[in-house]
Amino acid sequence: MNSTLLNWLKTLSRVCGFETADSFPPGHVYARTRWNGAYFDIASDVKPDEMERRLCAAIVNTPSVFAYITHPTPRMQRALLNVIHERLRRQPGAGATDLVLLLIDAYASAHTMEAVPGLRTLICDTAQEDTNLRVHAILKLLAGTPRGLDVIDM
Template sequence: MPLLPVIMNLLGRASRALGFETIDAFPPGHVHARTRWDRAYFDIASDVKADQIESAVCEAIANTPLVFGRIVNPTPRMQRTVLGIIDARLRGSGGAPADLVRLLIEAYRSADTVEAIPGLRAAIASTGHLEMPVRVVRLLDYLADMPSAFDVIQAQP
């Protein structure tokens, strides 16, 4: 057996274990193992624990909301971070949230995306035949009519 592949394999394992590499997913077997993100936008070391990973991604979303679009199958907590930002923007601190609502709609294209709010997938699916600007308005209306922790209010995107 050649020695070089064995050494490279061991160096790769050591590099990941020591946190020298960045990761783009939760560890295998994690409840949200299908969630993926773009390493270029989320600098998360490979030695970080799963709870800390999700916190780091949510913090990045809170600081730069449009990075939400760089996540495949976002966790409910990541979605709630975006919903909180949408709510804050609707309340007048940050402009219209149409860009974030569009990203939320895009996230639900995957059947592997877990719902953050019961009924959200159905609400998004019910607008699937419409153009994106209309879908955004309809989803904002849905969120405004829904009693939630976010108290999303009605506003024009």
């Protein structure tokens, strides 16, 4: 009886938005995606599309928060890729190594969906290489991708 009551209260709390969401609702296409609720203040009653939009906006505003997302969605990855493109456009000599390393870490899991065709293969193929060589290879691949990867719908 207690477990049934606790489960019901937990569900009610989530539906009413009293909790901070740290994942998409069960059964969602990106149900494996998790984030640290301390860095993303999203109420549990927010619709999944809005959750993803808020996460993408947070990535655009503070790209380092990407490190606190497990199995980022392709849209979240494209938000980070747009930040990388923008950083390289503004300061070609200044690198985006830190952001590319966040992307490499995200692809450590086979459950992370690929946002750019060939990115997972390249990351796997360069796994034994020096970090700088890996970053350079990934930036070379990303240089061929279009800018403006439909990240945020405002």
